[in-house]
Amino acid sequence: xxxxxxxxxxxxxxxxxxxxxxxxxxxxxxxxxxxxxxxxxxxxxxxxxxxxxxxxxxxxxxxxxxxxxxxxxxxxxxxxxxxxxxxxxxxxxxxxxxxxxxxxxxxxxxxxxxxxxxxxxxxxxxxxxxxxxxxxxxxxxxxxxxxxxxxxxxxxxxxxxxxxxxxxxxxxxxxxxxxxxxxxxxxxxxxxxxxxxxxxxxxxxxxxxxxxxxxxxxxxxxxxxxxxxxxxxxxxxxxxxxxxxxxxxxxx
Amino acid sequence: xxxxxxxxxxxxxxxxxxxxxxxxxxxxxxxxxxxxxxxxxxxxxxxxxxxxxxxxxxxxxxxxxxxxxxxxxxxxxxxxxxxxxxxxxxxxxxxxxxxxxxxxxxxxxxxxxxxxxxxxxxxxxxxxxxxxxxxxxxxxxxxxxxxxxxxxxxxxxxxxxxxxxxxxxxxxxxxxxxxxxxxxxxxxxxxxxxxxxxxxxxxxxxxxxxxxxxxxxxxxxxxxxxxxxxxxxxxxxxxxxxxxxxxxxxxxxxxxxxxxxxxxxxxxxxxxxxxxxxxxxxxxxxxxxxxxxxxxxxxxxxxxxxxxxxxxxxxxxxxxxxxxxxxxxxxxxxxxxxxxxxxxxxxxxxxxxxxxxxxxxxxxxxxxxxxxxxxxxxxxxxxxxxxxxxxxxxxxxxxxxxxxxxxxxxxxxxxxxxxxxxxxxxxxxxxxxxxxxxxxxxxxxxxxxxxxxxxxxxxxxxxxxxxxxxxxxxxxxxxxxxxxxxxxxxxxxxxxxxxxxxxxxxxxxxxxxxxxxxxxxxxxxxxxxxxxxxxxxxxxxxxxxxxxxxxxxxxxxxxxxxxxxxxxxxxxxxxxxxxxxxxxxxxxxxxxxxxxxxxxxxxxxxxxxxxxxxxxxxxxxxxxxxxxxxxxxxxxxxxxxx
Ligand SMILES: Nc1ncnc2c1ncn2[C@@H]1O[C@H](COP(=O)(O)OP(=O)(O)OP(=O)(O)O)[C@@H](O)[C@H]1O
Ligand SMILES: [Mg+2]
Numbered sequence: 001x002x003x004x005x006x007x008x009x010x011x012x013x014x015x016x017x018x019x020x021x022x023x024x025x026x027x028x029x030x031x032x033x034x035x036x037x038x039x040x041x042x043x044x045x046x047x048x049x050x051x052x053x054x055x056x057x058x059x060x061x062x063x064x065x066x067x068x069x070x071x072x073x074x075x076x077x078x079x080x081x082x083x084x085x086x087x088x089x090x091x092x093x094x095x096x097x098x099x100x101x102x103x104x105x106x107x108x109x110x111x112x113x114x115x116x117x118x119x120x121x122x123x124x125x126x127x128x129x130x131x132x133x134x135x136x137x138x139x140x141x142x143x144x145x146x147x148x149x150x151x152x153x154x155x156x157x158x159x160x161x162x163x164x165x166x167x168x169x170x171x172x173x174x175x176x177x178x179x180x181x182x183x184x185x186x187x188x189x190x191x192x193x194x195x196x197x198x199x200x201x202x203x204x205x206x207x208x209x210x211x212x213x214x215x216x217x218x219x220x221x222x223x224x225x226x227x228x229x230x231x232x233x234x235x236x237x238x239x240x241x242x243x244x245x246x247x248x249x250x251x252x
Numbered sequence: 253x254x255x256x257x258x259x260x261x262x263x264x265x266x267x268x269x270x271x272x273x274x275x276x277x278x279x280x281x282x283x284x285x286x287x288x289x290x291x292x293x294x295x296x297x298x299x300x301x302x303x304x305x306x307x308x309x310x311x312x313x314x315x316x317x318x319x320x321x322x323x324x325x326x327x328x329x330x331x332x333x334x335x336x337x338x339x340x341x342x343x344x345x346x347x348x349x350x351x352x353x354x355x356x357x358x359x360x361x362x363x364x365x366x367x368x369x370x371x372x373x374x375x376x377x378x379x380x381x382x383x384x385x386x387x388x389x390x391x392x393x394x395x396x397x398x399x400x401x402x403x404x405x406x407x408x409x410x411x412x413x414x415x416x417x418x419x420x421x422x423x424x425x426x427x428x429x430x431x432x433x434x435x436x437x438x439x440x441x442x443x444x445x446x447x448x449x450x451x452x453x454x455x456x457x458x459x460x461x462x463x464x465x466x467x468x469x470x471x472x473x474x475x476x477x478x479x480x481x482x483x484x485x486x487x488x489x490x491x492x493x494x495x496x497x498x499x500x501x502x503x504x505x506x507x508x509x510x511x512x513x514x515x516x517x518x519x520x521x522x523x524x525x526x527x528x529x530x531x532x533x534x535x536x537x538x539x540x541x542x543x544x545x546x547x548x549x550x551x552x553x554x555x556x557x558x559x560x561x562x563x564x565x566x567x568x569x570x571x572x573x574x575x576x577x578x579x580x581x582x583x584x585x586x587x588x589x590x591x592x593x594x595x596x597x598x599x600x601x602x603x604x605x606x607x608x609x610x611x612x613x614x615x616x617x618x619x620x621x622x623x624x625x626x627x628x629x630x631x632x633x634x635x636x637x638x639x640x641x642x643x644x645x646x647x648x649x650x651x652x653x654x655x656x657x658x659x660x661x662x663x664x665x666x667x668x669x670x671x672x673x674x675x676x677x678x679x680x681x682x683x684x685x686x687x688x689x690x691x692x693x694x695x696x697x698x699x700x701x702x703x704x705x706x707x708x709x710x711x712x713x714x715x716x717x718x719x720x721x722x723x724x725x726x727x728x729x730x731x732x733x734x735x736x737x738x739x740x741x742x743x744x745x746x747x748x749x750x751x752x753x754x755x756x757x758x759x760x761x762x763x764x765x766x767x768x769x770x771x772x773x774x775x776x777x778x779x780x781x782x783x784x785x786x787x788x789x790x791x792x793x794x795x796x797x798x799x800x801x802x803x804x805x806x807x808x809x810x811x812x813x814x815x816x817x818x819x820x821x822x823x824x825x826x827x828x829x830x831x832x833x834x835x836x837x838x839x840x841x842x843x844x845x846x847x848x849x850x851x852x853x854x855x856x857x858x859x860x861x862x863x864x865x866x867x868x869x870x871x872x873x874x875x876x877x878x879x880x881x882x883x884x885x886x887x888x889x890x891x892x893x894x
Contacts, residue, residue, distance in 0.1 A: 058806045079810060086808025097803050101525035106509075109516050114809050119513035158807075 004067075005166060005198050006032040006055055011064035012221070013050050024050040026221035027064065037192040037199045039212035041244070047221040048202040049094060052168050055200065056091050057081060068166070086115045090159030094170035094202075096151045098143040098158075104150075105130065105139035108157045115162060129161035132187045148175040156184060160191060167191070169201040173208045185211040206244060210237040217247055270360075272788035274368035276328045276781065280321035281372025281415050282379075283777045287314035288407035289380040290387055306387070306766060313770050317777070320544060322418045324781060329361055329422040354427050361426040365419040373411050377403050390765045451502035459495025466492055470843045478847045490543060493832055497538040501828070502531050519817035522804065527821055530793060537789065538828050541782045545833030546840070548775035549859050553841045555771030556855035559764040564850075566757050568660075568690045571642035572725030573597075573734065574741055575695030576748040578604070583748055584724055590744040594737045597728035603641035605634040605692045608712055609699070609719035613675040628699045629676070630659075630692050631709035638692040642727055646690040651705050655685040659692070659701035678715025679708050693725040695751025779863075782829075783870045787877065790822055794878035801882045811883060818882050822875040830867045834860055 013025040024047045032038050040048050053059035054066060057073050065072070069088075073081060098107050109126035117125070130136050133153040143151055152175045159167060169188070173181035189211050191197045201212065209215045210233045217225040227243050229236040290296055291310040343353045466488035473481045505528040509515050515524065527534060576583055584602070591599055608629040615622045632649055639646040651657045658669045674682045682704070691698055704712065713720055728734060731753050738754035801814050838856055845852030 056806065082805070082808045082810045084808070085806065089808070091807065099522075099525065099800060099803075101529040101800075102521055106516065106521055106525065109512075110521055111807050113516040113518060113521055114804075114807070114813065116518060119516070122516055123512060 003034055004031040005034045005036075005069055006030065006200070007065075007067045008051075008055070009065045011051070011054065011061050011066060013047070013054065013059070014062045024221055025054075025061070025064075028218070028222045030216065030223060032198060032200055034198055035192070035196050036214060037189065037212045038201070039209040039215035040200065040202045040218060041204065041206075041209055041215055041240075042218035042224070042247075044204075046218045048218055049170055051218070052091075052170050052200065052202060055166075056089060056168050057085065058091075086111055087162060088165045090162065090164035090167040092152075092156045092159045092167070092169035092172045094174070096143075096155045098151055098154055100143050103140050103142055104135055104146065104154045107143070107154055108135075108139075108161050111158060111162050125161050125163070129157040132160065133157040134183060149177065149180055152176060153180070153184065160187075160197075163195065163197075165198060167197050167199045167201075169199065171202050171204065173203060173205060178207075181205075181208060206237055206240045209240055210234075215240060215243075217243060219247060270364045272784070272792070273328050273361075274364045274371070275788075276324055276784060277365050277368030277415070277419070278372035278375070279777070279781050279784065280317070280324060281369040281411055282375045283372075284314060284317050284321060284414060285373050285376030285407055285411045286380055286383045287317055288410045289376065289404040290384060292404055292406045292410070293384060295388075296384075305763065309766060309770055313774060316547070316774065318414055318418075320547075320778065320781075321415070322421070323540065323544075324785065325365070325418050325422045326425065328785065329365075329426050358423050358427040362419060362423040365415075365422065369412065369415040369419065372415075373408055376411070377408070380404065380407070387766070387769065390762065390769055451506045452499050453503050455495060456499035456503045459492050459499055462488060462495065463492035467839045470839055471846070473843060473847060475847050478843070489546075489836060493542050493836070494539050496832070497535045497542070497828075501535055501538065502528070505531060519813050519820060522809075522814070522817035523820040523824075526793075526797065526817070527824055533789075534825065537786065537825070538832070541786065541829035542832035542836070544778050544782050545829060545863070546836040548771075548778040549833055549837035549863055550840045551771035552768075552775040552862070553837060553852070553855045553859040554844065555764075555768035556858060557841070557844070557850065557852050559761070559768050560854060561848075561850050562757070562760050562764050566753070567644070569696075569698070570694050570751075570753065570757065571639065571644040571691060571727075572601070572603070572694060573728045573731035573753060574726045574738075575693050575698075575751040576724055576726075576745050578722040578724055579748060583745055584726070586744045587724075587726055587741050590740045591726070591728055591737065594734075594740055597730055597734050597737050599726060599728055601641045601643060601727040602725065603638040603693065604722050604724045605630055605638045606713075607693075607701075607721055607723050608709070608716060609721070610676050610712060610716050612702075615673045616669075626699060627674075627676075628701045629704050629709060629712055630701055631706045632657075632703050633706050635659075635688075635692045635703050638725065639690055642725060644690055647688045649686065649688045649703050651685060651703055651708075653705045653707055654680070654682060655705065656682040656708075657703040658684060658687040659703060660687050660689050674702065676712055676715075678712040679704075682708065693723040695723075695749070696756050698723075779866055783866075786825055787870065787874045790825055790874050791877045791881050794818060794821075794882040797882050798884070814883055815879050818879045819875045822871055822878055826867050826871045826874070830863065834863065 008028060008030040011025050011028040011030075012023065015022045015024055028047070028051065030051075040051065042048055050059065054061050055068065060074060066074075068084075073084060076084070098104075099110070102110065105126060108129055109122055112122040112125055127136070130139055133156050135150065135153050135157055138146060138150055138154075143154070146154065152172060156169070156172050159169070167188070172188075173184060176184060185208055188199055188201070192199050192213075199212075201208075203209050210229075212229065214226065214228045216223050217227075224247060225243055227236075227239055287310050291307050291314055296302070296306055296310075343356075466485050469481055469488070470485045473485075505524060508520075508524055509528070515521055574587060576587065578584070584604075588599065591597060609626060610629060611624060612627045613622050613624045632651055635649065636646075649657045656674055669684050669687065672684045674684060676682065682702075684702075688703065691701065728737070734752075735754050738752045741752065742750055742755065801809075801818075804814060805811070837859065841852045841856045841859075844850075845856075
């Protein structure tokens with residue numbers, strides 16, 4: 001058995017039960033090893049969100065196999081699935097998905113509350129996550145009182161608060177200015193290095209992708225190319241730009 | 253796009269909301285028509301039923317129904333319009349002229365309301381005959397003389413007129429909604445979120461204090477002051493209830509939130525967060541339902557008590573089936589002959605007692621003015637013999653010489669009579685030393701009765717020989733169904749001041765039953781309409797929450813936890829108004845019990861139990877429907893995954 005935390009084989013996803021069908025994923029293969037920080041890039045509509053949703057068990061594949069930590073989550077009973085989502089998985093949604101009914105702090109602490117953490121531990125973890133993403137000052141505001149970037153950071157803090165083994169992030173820097181983006185990415189980086197959190201991050205931004213250890217390019221529902229970091233971010237960024245150009249050429 | 257097409261399109265999309273709105277109108281129109289059809293029925297407006305006050309009772313009831321229908325229509329359309337605001341804004345943003353959009357909403361509200369009203373009247377026409385028959389039975393009118401005609405056109409006309417007016421007002425409100433929105437409400441900010449009312453602990457405490465004051469004023473009122481205090485107490489209670497809902501609910505939500513240890517635990521942030529999110533709306537619902545519930549609980553409780561009270565009076569003041577004065581000594585023989593001739597009601601018991609009618613001077617307390625009135629005296633041994641003969645329960649009186657005991661009727665106050673000095677010719681001054689319940693022979697002809705020791709009684713007889721008369725009681729089997737016998741006995745005993753169950757109690761029981769019928773009917777109707785408002789509001793909100801719950805399950809909330817969150821919300825939405833209206837009604841009914849010197853314990857317990865049972869049933873129905881609305885897709889998904 002390989003040590004891959006996520007192992008996808010022949011993954012396909014067809015949208016639209018009857019009438020117009022659309023194949024968002026076409027036989028996609030992907031391995032993510034424990035401790036990796038993997039970037040996913042590709043043009044809009046390539047199937048990136050679809051892939052993340054399937055890994056997170058939010059969506060089911062139409063065909064193919066997906067194993068997380070060696071188990072097929074879709075065959076697990078509902079309670080175990082819920083437990084996996086609560087304790088092992090963090091998800092930063094592209095459209096935030098914050099609860100309007102709760103403040104920023106309460107949103108961050110929500111997964112901890114659902115996991116039944118005792119008060120002190122819950123508070124400590126929620127505060128730590130909020131501090132990591134510098135949202136402590138806005139902790140008592142409601143989502144509608146926050147800017148898009150602030151909401152994105154709250155969403156990220158909520159995802160990392162339980163200390164997940166696998167963090168899935170869908171364009172977490174999409175709404176951030178370059179300074180805030182750098183802050184968020186370096187906190188992801190430190191999570192990855194210090195805590196060994198495995199991260200899978202979708203991004204359109206080559207600069208953001210350069211924080212990763214490896215980047216896969218998805219085109220029309222399958223993996224088109226892959227670039228590994230040699231350790232130097234500057235050099236990695238340059239090779240990502242090249243790969244992007246090549247892919248755009250391929251599209252044309 | 254024309255206004256009409258706009259209306260049709262949005263109506264079809266919002267069909268759930270509008271079905272609920274139309275159903276609320278239909279229910280109110282239905283009830284109104286029923287009451288109007290009784291009130292305006294030609295048979296009701298002549299003869300016995302007019303004497304019993306039936307048209308008046310139903311006229312008053314229909315006014316109450318109209319007032320609450322107005323309140324409900326207003327709330328209902330305001331609520332639905334609020335949900336439509338965004339849509340209206342969106343149309344305007346895409347360039348639909350504002351008057352067209354506004355007219356669309358106006359037309360929609362009016363059309364759905366009218367449809368509901370017509371449906372209600374149609375159901376009313378179908379059911380009014382049944383309803384009238386039920387009412388007629390209660391007042392003892394034979395079905396043959398029953399309701400005339402199938403459709404009461406006057407009632408249809410009145411119902412349509414009343415609801416057209418109410419709907420007109422509500423629709424104009426809907427029209428205004430569109431003129432009041434700002435585009436900013438559409439985006440970002442207060443999208444779905446209600447403007448959160450500011451919580452003020454000071455005002456919450458003030459409302460609680462006000463309510464306590466209202467309760468105190470109510471509970472300390474007496475027969476003399478209760479009339480003037482009624483409106484004051486009603487006003488105070490209304491304001492205080494609104495204040496409690498308006499200030500205490502947000503304060504409570506805030507306090508629960510502030511305690512993060514309590515708040516951040518499994519379902520609590522979800523349920524409390526949702527309740528607080530819609531607190532503005534919830535406050536109005538809490539308030540309206542608490543008040544409607546109070547009115548109907550008091551109506552039912554009072555109706556029940558009036559009936560119990562009559563039955564209790566009969567028990568204590570009507571120990572015999574027939575009570576009559578002895579004039580020439582042949583009365584008993586004549587009455588017995590009538591009973592034997594009838595044959596269906598054999599004599600069970602017979603007794604007599606001497607009543608001495610005298611002028612008494614009564615000094616209630618030291619320094620208080622003396623009053624003089626006619627009282628009837630009975631000796632203690634004859635009292636005991638009569639009560640024993642009738643087989644009724646009684647407190648064994650033991651007046652010593654120089655003492656008198658009061659025979660209590662419903663409104664006599666022992667507290668005021670105790671220690672009073674009574675001067676009667678022939679006796680050397682008596683002191684009221686106690687009281688007993690239960691008349692010796694009874695009947696409505698009886699005056700205030702004092703029991704004296706045998707020796708004092710004989711002395712009084714010697715001094716007032718002209719006041720003496722004998723009253724006889726005759727008890728027959730199954731006297732509650734002795735209508736014909738009562739008539740026969742009445743014919744046999746002209747001028748003997750005959751009292752019988754049929755002649756004296758039956759009419760009372762009939763109007764009691766009518767009162768109770770109206771009370772229970774209003775109570776059930778209000779319960780149904782408040783229940784349906786809470787139900788639809790809650791289920792609609794739950795379906796608005798479906799996306800939120802789906803998301804929660806993606807971050808690992810178990811279905812059981814989410815179900816708890818949904819149920820907890822429904823629980824609070826039912827519990828808060830129930831607690832308020834139970835508390836109000838208990839105070840109101842206790843006050844009435846105190847003022848009217850009657851034991852309200854049973855009616856209070858019965859009404860509260862009935863309401864709690866009804867609300868529990870409603871809670872179960874609503875929470876089930878809400879769980880389905882909020883979590884339906886999650887269940888489907890779990891199945892697919894399993
Ligand atoms: N629920 C759905 N029903 C039908 N088609 C869908 C659904 N969700 C996504 N799609 C289609 O699947 C394709 C892949 O969508 P996906 O959201 O994965 O793209 P993406 O790579 O995340 O794009 P972006 O970078 O714009 O977020 C798109 O063409 C989209 O139209
Ligand atoms: Mg996407």
